[in-house]
Amino acid sequence: MSFGPHLLLATLEGLVTSAVLALTALGLSLVFGVMRVVNVAHGEFFMLGAVLAWWIASLATGHPAVGFLLALVVSPLIVGAVALVAERLVLRRLDYNPEATIVATIGMLYIIQQLALTFYGPEARPVEAPFSYRILLPWFGYSGYKLSVIAFSAILLLATWFVLTRTKIGLVMRATQYDRETAQAFGIPVGRVYAGVFALGAMLAAIAAVLIVPIQQAHYLMGLDPLLLSFIVVIIGGLGSLRGTVVAAVLIGLSDGIISVFFSPTLAKIIATLIVAMVLVFRPQGLFGTAAR
Amino acid sequence: MAAMTPLLTTRDLRKSYGGLRAVDGVDFAIVPGEIRAVIGPNGAGKTTFVSLICGRVPPTSGQIVFDGNDITDLPAHDRVRRGIAYTFQITSVFSNLTAYDNVALPVQRTLTDGRSKGRLHAGVMSALERTGLADRADTVAGALSYGHQRLLEVAMGLALRPRLLILDEPTQGLSDGEIEGFMQLVREIARDATVLLIEHNMQVVMGLADRITVMNTGKILAEGTPEQIRANAEVQRAYLGTEA
Amino acid sequence: MSPGNSPKKVYLLHAAVIAVLFALNFMLPEYHHGVLARVMVLAVFAMGYNILFGYSGLLSLGHAMFFSAGLYGAGLTVSHLGWGMAAGFAAGIASGALLALVIGVLALRTTGVAFMIVTMMFAQVFYLLTLYFAEWTRGDEGFVLAQQARRIDLGDLHFNLTDPATRYMAALALFSVVLLATLAIVRSAHGRVLVAIRENEERTRMLGYDTFANKLAAVVVSGVICAAAGAAYALLFGYVGSTFATVQYSILPLLWVLLGGAATTLGPLVGTLFMFYVVDITSGYTSAYLLIVGVALILLVLYFPKGILGTVRERWIKWLP
Numbered sequence: 001m002s003f004g005p006h007l008l009l010a011t012l013e014g015l016v017t018s019a020v021l022a023l024t025a026l027g028l029s030l031v032f033g034v035m036r037v038v039n040v041a042h043g044e045f046f047m048l049g050a051v052l053a054w055w056i057a058s059l060a061t062g063h064p065a066v067g068f069l070l071a072l073v074v075s076p077l078i079v080g081a082v083a084l085v086a087e088r089l090v091l092r093r094l095d096y097n098p099e100a101t102i103v104a105t106i107g108m109l110y111i112i113q114q115l116a117l118t119f120y121g122p123e124a125r126p127v128e129a130p131f132s133y134r135i136l137l138p139w140f141g142y143s144g145y146k147l148s149v150i151a152f153s154a155i156l157l158l159a160t161w162f163v164l165t166r167t168k169i170g171l172v173m174r175a176t177q178y179d180r181e182t183a184q185a186f187g188i189p190v191g192r193v194y195a196g197v198f199a200l201g202a203m204l205a206a207i208a209a210v211l212i213v214p215i216q217q218a219h220y221l222m223g224l225d226p227l228l229l230s231f232i233v234v235i236i237g238g239l240g241s242l243r244g245t246v247v248a249a250v251l252i253g254l255s256d257g258i259i260s261v262f263f264s265p266t267l268a269k270i271i272a273t274l275i276v277a278m279v280l281v282f283r284p285q286g287l288f289g290t291a292a293r
Numbered sequence: 294m295a296a297m298t299p300l301l302t303t304r305d306l307r308k309s310y311g312g313l314r315a316v317d318g319v320d321f322a323i324v325p326g327e328i329r330a331v332i333g334p335n336g337a338g339k340t341t342f343v344s345l346i347c348g349r350v351p352p353t354s355g356q357i358v359f360d361g362n363d364i365t366d367l368p369a370h371d372r373v374r375r376g377i378a379y380t381f382q383i384t385s386v387f388s389n390l391t392a393y394d395n396v397a398l399p400v401q402r403t404l405t406d407g408r409s410k411g412r413l414h415a416g417v418m419s420a421l422e423r424t425g426l427a428d429r430a431d432t433v434a435g436a437l438s439y440g441h442q443r444l445l446e447v448a449m450g451l452a453l454r455p456r457l458l459i460l461d462e463p464t465q466g467l468s469d470g471e472i473e474g475f476m477q478l479v480r481e482i483a484r485d486a487t488v489l490l491i492e493h494n495m496q497v498v499m500g501l502a503d504r505i506t507v508m509n510t511g512k513i514l515a516e517g518t519p520e521q522i523r524a525n526a527e528v529q530r531a532y533l534g535t536e537a
Numbered sequence: 538m539s540p541g542n543s544p545k546k547v548y549l550l551h552a553a554v555i556a557v558l559f560a561l562n563f564m565l566p567e568y569h570h571g572v573l574a575r576v577m578v579l580a581v582f583a584m585g586y587n588i589l590f591g592y593s594g595l596l597s598l599g600h601a602m603f604f605s606a607g608l609y610g611a612g613l614t615v616s617h618l619g620w621g622m623a624a625g626f627a628a629g630i631a632s633g634a635l636l637a638l639v640i641g642v643l644a645l646r647t648t649g650v651a652f653m654i655v656t657m658m659f660a661q662v663f664y665l666l667t668l669y670f671a672e673w674t675r676g677d678e679g680f681v682l683a684q685q686a687r688r689i690d691l692g693d694l695h696f697n698l699t700d701p702a703t704r705y706m707a708a709l710a711l712f713s714v715v716l717l718a719t720l721a722i723v724r725s726a727h728g729r730v731l732v733a734i735r736e737n738e739e740r741t742r743m744l745g746y747d748t749f750a751n752k753l754a755a756v757v758v759s760g761v762i763c764a765a766a767g768a769a770y771a772l773l774f775g776y777v778g779s780t781f782a783t784v785q786y787s788i789l790p791l792l793w794v795l796l797g798g799a800a801t802t803l804g805p806l807v808g809t810l811f812m813f814y815v816v817d818i819t820s821g822y823t824s825a826y827l828l829i830v831g832v833a834l835i836l837l838v839l840y841f842p843k844g845i846l847g848t849v850r851e852r853w854i855k856w857l858p
Contacts, residue, residue, distance in 0.1 A: 093839055098650045099596050100838045103795070107787055107838075110831030118825060135713055229662070231654065270665045277658035281643045281650055347743065373745030381743070387736045398733050399744045400724045413726075431762060 005139035011254065016146045016215070017032050018253025019153035020208045022246050024226050025233035026160060027204035032178045032234065037101040041108035042205055043227025048112055049079050049206025050218040051120045057127045065130035068214070076206040083202030087195045096194070097192050105236065109223075116220040129214035138284045149211045158206065173197060229256075232276045297377060298361070299461075300487050301326045301346065301377075301457060306355035308341055315341040317511035318355075323457070328479065328488045330498040333508035340492045342508065343459050347379040348372045356524035360456070374402075378448070380463065388435030394447055395434050396420050399452040408456075420452040423483050424478065424504045440471045447475075450483065458482060459489045478500055499523075539674060544836035547858050551720055554803060555713045559700075562705050565756060572817070574705045576810050578769050579789075583805030584715050585762030586790035591800035592723060593755040595733030598653045599660030599787035602640070603760040605667065605779075607767025608634040612777030613673060616682055620772045622698065625631040626768045633764020634757060636663075645749060661788055667779040679778020704773050708791070711769050713804075715762055720802050722758065723858055731755055732800075763790075795837045798846030802858050807845050 028042045053071035060067030060205045086108055094100040133144035164170040175183045184190045205226070209218075216222070229252060237248030254267070299322040308316040314337045323329050331339050344350040346357060350370035358364045363411070364372055373379075387395050400416035421427045424444045429437060434445060443463060450458050460479070464472050472494070479488060479501055492498050498505060505522045507515045515525050522528055561573060582604050589595045602741050610632030615625040635642060644655045667674045674680070689696040696703050722728045724785050733741040771777050780786070789812075790805075797808025812833070816826055837844070850857040 038654065051700055065664075090835055090839065097652070100842070102596075102650070102653055103838045104835050107831040107834030110827040110834070114825045114828035114831065118828075155628065229566050231658075235654075264669070266669045270662055270669060273658050273665070277643075277655050277662070280655045280658070281646050349739070349743070367746070370742050370747045379743050381740070385737055385740045387733055387740065389736055393693070394729060398729060398746075401729070402745050446547065449744065509777060520727050 003070040005137075008137075009140065009142075012142060012146070014254035014256065015150050015250070017256060018250040019150045020212050021229055021233060021253050022224070022249035023208035023211075024240065025230040025237070025249055026245050027201035027208075028230045029234045029237070029242075030132070030197055031201040031203070034173055035091075035096055035194050037096050037098055038105070039087075039198070040102055040227070041203065042105075042114060042115075042201070042230060043223030043225070044109050044112040045079050045083060045202040045223075046119060046205040046209045046226045047116060047218075047220060047223035048082065049075050050213045050222060051116055051208030051220065052078055052206075053210040054125050054127050054212050057122075063126035068127065068130040068210075071209070071213075072196045072210050073125065075210050076203040079206035080199040080203040081207075083196055084097045084199040089280040090196070091198065092191065108250055113220060120220055121217075122220065124219040127210075127213040128216045133207070143215075145214060149215075152211065154206075156204075157242075157246060160204075164242060179271035232272060235280055237278055285287065297324045298362060299323060301489075302358045303346070304356040304358070306342070306345055307353045307358065308338075308345055308350060309353045311505060314511050316345060316352075319508075319511075319513055321506065321513065323487060323489060325456075325487050326483065327503040328483050328490065328501050330490045330492055330493075330502035330505045331508060332498055332505060333514070336449075337508040338511040340461060341511075343379065343461060343489065343491060347377050347459055349379070365407065373453060373455075376454075377380035377459065378450040378453040378455035378457070379415055379459045380446045380461060382465070383448055384439070386434040386437075386442055386445050386449070388433070390434060392421065392426055392434055392437065392448075393417055393430040395445055395454050396448050399449050401452055403452070411478050412427050416452065420448045423451060423481070424448040425474070441473075443467060444475075444478075447478065455486055457487045457489060459491075461491045463490070464492065464494050467529060543579075543767060545630050549707050550857075551716060551802070554806070555709070558709055558712070562594075562702065562709070567701070569823065570705060571852060572813065573810075574701070574708045575774070576813050577708040577794070577806075578773060579813075580648075580806040580809040581769070582763050582811050583790045583793040584719050584760035584802075585759045585764075585766060587799065587801075587805050588719065588722065589759035590761065590791065591757055591793055592803070593731040593752060595752065595755070596653050597644075597656040598784070598787050599640070599656030599658075599663075599761065600717070600759075600790055601764055601782050601784065602660040602663035602704065602764065603637055603763035604767035604770075604781040604786060604790075605663060606636045606760075607728055607764030607769075608771045608777050608781055609667065609767075611708075611768035612680070612771040615679060615772070617673060618776075620699070622687065622772055626765075627840070629768025629771065630761055633760045633767070637757045637760025637764075638753075639699055640760070641753045645752050645756065657784065657787065660782070660784065661681065663778060664782040664784075667782050674777070675693055676778060677779050678681060678688070679776060679780070682775040682777070687772060697771045699775070700774055707773060708769065711765065715807075720858060723802060723808065727751070727754070727815045728856070735791075753845070762786060788830070788834075792834055792843065795842075796833065796844055797842030798850070801844070801846040804844055804846040811845070 024042070024046055028039060031037065031042070052075040056071040056074050057067035060070050060143050066126055090104050090108070091101055091166055095102060126235060129145040134141040134142050137145065164173065172188050172193055175186070176190055208226075231249040233245060233252055236252070253269030301323050303319055303321045306316055306319045306321070307314065319342060330476060331342065333339050334371065341350065345352050348367060352365065353513055355365070356363060359372070359377065361374060364375065389396075396417045397413060400420065401413055404416070405411055418430070421430055424447055426441060426444055426448060427443065434442065437445060444464070447460070450460070467475060476497060479490070482488060490498075490501065502519055504517065505519055506513055507522060507528050515522060515528050517525070544695070558573070558577070562570070565573060585603070586597070586600050589597055605717060607629035611625040611629035614620040614628040615622070615713035620628065626832070640659050644652055644659065648656050668676045684699055687698040689698070694769070696707070698704055698707060730741065730746055730751050733744075733746075734751060738748050766783070793812055794805055795808070796812055797804030797806065816829060818831055846857060
């Protein structure tokens with residue numbers, strides 16, 4: 001294969017990564033933007049979504065699309081419910097103190113990870129793609145499913161954007177984000193908004209995970225990379241900015257593939273992590289803004 | 294004496310937040326030993342102005358000279374070391390520490406060796422005695438009454454042995470009796486320090502200040518002795534007319 | 538501290554703790570003897586963390602890098618350069634000091650949540666570096682220090698760190714030095730400034746303190762203590778591996794300090810000991826060790842934020858430092 005097609009292939013693969021990453025990071029960004037807390041367990045919600053997808057798909061019989069679609073609906077709902085319970089039982093009682101919340105979500109990370117290991121096991125398991133159509137390009141065939149992941153993510157991102165900017169729900173969320181006390185004074189049920197946002201954030205991660213399991217297998221340790229990458233995206237993209245999140249996700253998704261072509265994956269991670277840490281150090285105001293106390 | 298060099302001067306001092314000019318070209322001077330009050334309606338820029346002087350907020354432009362040195366670019370802690378002390382408008386004592394420890398913090402900083410326990414103890418107790426808090430040395434600051442917390446705030450300022458003590462609305466929330474004692478304390482402080490006072494209570498201002506500076510919309514509107522300010526028609530309109 | 542404090546009682550208490558630990562050397566059965574030696578070294582790690590988290594109020598999620606800097610600083614120089622024990626220990630501490638200085642200067646430009654994330658990311662870089670330079674570090678697998686290298690010869694005195702009693706005494710010596718150093722720092726003028734920064738940084742600055750310099754000093758002291766723990770761990774237990782650089786080893790000291798009581802001098806020991814035995818006992822029933830860590834973290838922040846000794850101090854023994 002010559003350079004051109006090679007680049008096209010790398011770009012397509014990068015876009016798939018970007019699409020899934022954008023959804024995951026958006027979840028983290030929403031939670032941070034509205035609630036001003038960092039959810040370290042976000043990657044575990046992603047993992048939980050993938051593991052549940054495998055479980056649900058394995059229960060369904062018949063065409064693989066049935067199991068997959070069932071998983072796409074049910075898995076995010078279960079993850080959202082888990083997040084809701086965690087929010088009510090833990091985060092609310094901590095009054096969303098940023099530091100206590102981080103410690104508590106680290107605790108959740110360990111709990112979810114351990115439960116997944118106990119009940120799901122240490123194996124990596126795939127979910128069958130809903131369809132196996134391959135699009136034949138002049139140079140190579142490409143998975144139609146992967147292209148549909150890009151399209152589906154794009155639609156979901158647009159829908160989120162619409163909800164946030166054009167509906168009353170979005171207005172309530174933005175008001176809460178802007179000023180919690182004033183929002184409360186105007187009769188906005190801040191507690192319920194927080195619970196909803198936390199669940200929504202987890203559900204976005206779970207949807208991303210369901211989309212990725214036909215490509216990448218489900219494993220109990222798969223949450224760490226999405227967590228770190230989401231941090232990177234959220235920090236680079238700027239908080240609460242939907243457009244920034246998407247742009248950064250595309251940037252990271254594409255460059256992730258390209259950097260790993262030139263460097264070893266470990267070195268690529270070292271460089272990426274170091275760059276992001278430096279961004280945080282030298283431009284914290286534009287990135288973590290008012291959250292820094 | 295009349296041609297005394299000022300302790301502090303600001304030249305064309307400005308601070309903007311976005312489009313808002315909080316402090317808008319202030320030329321100001323204060324001579325050693327005086328008690329100066331800065332008054333003005335809410336939002337006149339008084340707190341921003343003193344925050345620029347003590348270095349909590351960096352100016353947009355202009356110059357601040359303290360004791361003949363340009364301190365415009367000095368960080369806040371260096372200015373405190375040179376003798377500018379600031380007591381906060383909102384009481385911000387260390388509420389989990391005892392009154393003793395609250396005052397020990399500024400005292401231990403002014404001690405050159407920082408180790409001599411005897412001198413530390415003497416310094417702390419003297420500041421507590423001057424503010425009448427000596428018998429509450431071991432009380433946790435958060436458990437003190439509001440009036441006593443304000444006094445503790447002043448004791449911390451005093452313990453820095455400042456040359457310029459900035460008091461930001463010190464009598465806010467104090468009872469009449471407490472205000473009386475407080476005015477006595479400020480007069481005593483002024484014997485060896487210069488005092489810059491932001492105050493809303495006109496009785497306190499008229500009773501304490503040698504000179505008064507009136508601010509409005511970030512600018513100095515008028516300056517003079519209490520009598521001159523009382524007689525100033527412009528001030529009447531902008532400030533006294535609406536509040537008094 | 539204020540005149541009401543009881544320095545005599547405080548010194549007696551700390552001396553008593555050290556004396557009990559000394560006596561236990563001769564009383565404990567073999568298994569618990571080994572556990573306690575390990576716990577004392579890890580408690581030093583927790584004490585280093587406590588200086589920054591408990592007293593200065595800076596929550597780092599990256600202290601594994603300081604522990605590992607000591608671990609690798611000592612382990613690599615001893616195994617690859619053939620340095621002696623003392624030189625290796627010094628190398629470990631020096632690595633930690635240098636790293637803490639650089640990380641401190643960078644990370645202290647941020648506060649709060651950003652500080653937590655930045656320290657976590659730097660620690661992640663450190664961890665990845667230990668994997669990247671696997672040629673020397675042997676990565677995840679790690680390497681073992683040769684038995685004959687773990688000896689100290691001082692003239693006619695020979696110490697063999699593979700001998701349990703010697704190892705226990707070496708751990709106790711380090712623990713005692715760091716405990717007394719912590720106590721001295723806490724009761725010093727500098728300690729009072731650190732607490733003031735934790736309580737209200739802006740106010741502390743307006744009392745004329747360069748809060749950045751004070752926080753940097755705290756990061757370096759904390760880093761040095763953690764590196765000393767790491768170096769001691771490498772030399773006493775003879776194993777060096779990148780596991781100790783993972784995020785988990787940044788979380789553990791936080792857990793130990795929270796459990797024992799942040800901003801108490803003895804809390805780190807209590808927390809480390811308690812957690813070690815909780816895991817040890819439950820591992821008889823379940824392998825779900827992380828589950829216990831997770832549940833403990835959540836229960837602590839929810840219901841017990843002051844930890845064991847913090848609660849004891851609040852309710853009963855006010856003079857506890």
